[in-house]
Amino acid sequence: xxxxxxxxxxxYVPLESPQDMMVFQRKLCEKFSLKGRIIIAEEGINGTVExxxxxxxxxxxxxxxxPRFNDMHxxxxxxxxxxxxxxxIKVRKEIVSGHLENEDVKPWEETGKRLSPDELxxxxxEGKELTLVDMRNNxxxxxxxxxxxxxxxxxxxRDIKQFVPKLEPLKEKTIVxxxxxxxxxxxxxxxxxxxxxxxxxxxxxxxxxxxxKYPGKFFKGKLYVFDNRIAMxxxxxxxxxxxxxxxxxxxxxxxxxxxxxxxxHDHFICCENCREENGEVYCDNECxxxxxxxxxxxxx
Numbered sequence: 001x002x003x004x005x006x007x008x009x010x011x012y013v014p015l016e017s018p019q020d021m022m023v024f025q026r027k028l029c030e031k032f033s034l035k036g037r038i039i040i041a042e043e044g045i046n047g048t049v050e051x052x053x054x055x056x057x058x059x060x061x062x063x064x065x066x067p068r069f070n071d072m073h074x075x076x077x078x079x080x081x082x083x084x085x086x087x088x089i090k091v092r093k094e095i096v097s098g099h100l101e102n103e104d105v106k107p108w109e110e111t112g113k114r115l116s117p118d119e120l121x122x123x124x125x126e127g128k129e130l131t132l133v134d135m136r137n138n139x140x141x142x143x144x145x146x147x148x149x150x151x152x153x154x155x156x157x158r159d160i161k162q163f164v165p166k167l168e169p170l171k172e173k174t175i176v177x178x179x180x181x182x183x184x185x186x187x188x189x190x191x192x193x194x195x196x197x198x199x200x201x202x203x204x205x206x207x208x209x210x211x212x213k214y215p216g217k218f219f220k221g222k223l224y225v226f227d228n229r230i231a232m233x234x235x236x237x238x239x240x241x242x243x244x245x246x247x248x249x250x251x252x253x254x255x256x257x258x259x260x261x262x263x264x265h266d267h268f269i270c271c272e273n274c275r276e277e278n279g280e281v282y283c284d285n286e287c288x289x290x291x292x293x294x295x296x297x298x299x300x
Contacts, residue, residue, distance in 0.1 A: 002052050002053075002081065003052070003053045003078075004050060004051065004080060004081045005051070005053040005056045005057075005076055005079050006036075006049070006050045006056075006076070006077045006079040006083055006227070007059070007075070007076060008048050008074075008075040008076075008180075008208060009046075009072055009073065009075065010044065010045060010046040010047070010072075010182065011044050011045055011068070011072045012095070012106075012107040012183075012186060013044045013068050013069075014043070014044075014108070015041070015042055015043070015044060016042075018042055018091045021045065022040050022089050022091050025040065025045075026087070026089050028063075029049060032056070033052070034049040034050065034055065034059060035050055035083075035084040035085070035086055036049030036050055036083070036084045037084065037089075039090055039091075039092055039095045039096075040089065040090070040092070040095070041092050042093075043095060045069075045095060046096060046183050048084075048225075048226065050079040050080075050081070050084055050227070073204070073205050075205060075206070075208050075209060080228070083228050083229055095183065096183050096184050096187060097157055098184075098187055098188075098191070099158045099161070100161075100187065100191060105190045107190045111187075111189050111190035111193065111202065112177060112189025112190065112192065112193060112202040113202070114201070114202060115176055115202065115203055115204060117203070117204070117210040117212075118213070120176065120203055121213070121214050121217065121218070124218050128174075129173075130173075130175070130176055131176070132146045133150045133152065133167065133175055133176070134149045134151055134152055135152055135177050135178065135185050136152070136180060136184065137154055137157070138151060138152070138153050138154060138155060139267050140180070142243075142269060143221050143222050143244040143254050143269065144221030144223050144224065144231065144233075144243060144244070145219065145221065145243065146207075146219050146220075147218055150167075157184055160191060164191065164192065164195060167192070171198060175189075175192065175197060175200050175201065176202070177189045177201070177202050177203065178206065178207055179206050179207065180207055180208060180223065180224070180225065180226075181205070181207075181208055181209075182205050183206075185203055185206065186202050189201065189202040208223060211223060211234045215233075215234035215236070216236065216239055216240070220243045221233070221244060221254070231254055242254055245269065246270055246271040246273075247268045247269055247270060248271075248274040249271065249274055253269050253270065253271035253272075255269060255270060255271060256268070256269055256270075257269075257275075259282050259283040260282055260287075260291060261282055261283075261288070261290055263290065264282075264287045266283045268283060
């Protein structure tokens with residue numbers, strides 16, 4: 001029986017030809033039968049791929065032959081073999097969409113200080129004065145987060161320009177930015193430094209690296225991931241604390257659904273009890289009625 005593995009990785013590094021890197025990545029992933037999503041830009045690479053464990057390790061070795069990537073931080077987790085339906089490799093302006101290209105944020109030149117999971121654990125255990133700022137999307141924060149962390153409230157990382165001004169009172173304080181694997185908190189920490197924040201850190205390797213070393217410690221709930229696993233945890237199931245709540249009834253839940261009105265398709269937590277008898281789920285009555293009208297019109 002095959003053992004599957006998911007790789008989560010990124011590296012901010014200047015790439016002269018993202019198109020050439022896209023061609024190389026496609027050949028490499030097809031060679032090792034990997035599926036997933038890879039974003040390439042002039043500022044670097046950001047990917048999540050899954051395949052047989054043996055093949056993912058071979059992929060890492062091939063990537064390390066490129067000196068630009070030989071020190072890349074690889075986050076590994078157990079896969080299912082069905083985390084991704086296909087392989088998608090795209091060239092974009094940024095490897096994470098912050099729309100900050102005009103701000104000239106270059107993490108390889110200026111970013112927050114890297115803080116290891118061990119060091120963050122020590123700081124939190126000792127009660128060091130700091131503020132954890134979660135740079136993920138609001139729906140990710142709802143199912144799992146660090147105790148006492150600030151929810152950015154962002155629908156998407158590109159909302160960071162509107163969020164950062166709200167942190168002005170913390171400009172002289174110690175700030176630690178966190179996100180899933182590090183790619184967003186690294187860009188965000190660089191943006192904060194550029195905006196004049198004095199003592200900025202980024203959680204090196206992201207939340208996933210912290211949870212691997214300290215399951216059930218300070219981070220509560222599940223970690224949202226952008227594949228078919230939806231959310232994952234590392235702690236003992238018997239001691240797992242559910243922090244997510246159903247959007248409809250406020251009961252404890254970690255089950256994500258999409259509103260079945262395709263004009264909405266909102267992504268939210270909804271418990272089994274709040275699904276309709278036919279299994280359908282809508283975020284509100286307006287979406288339900290609108291969808292019925294749309295379906296009826298198509299049938300007619």
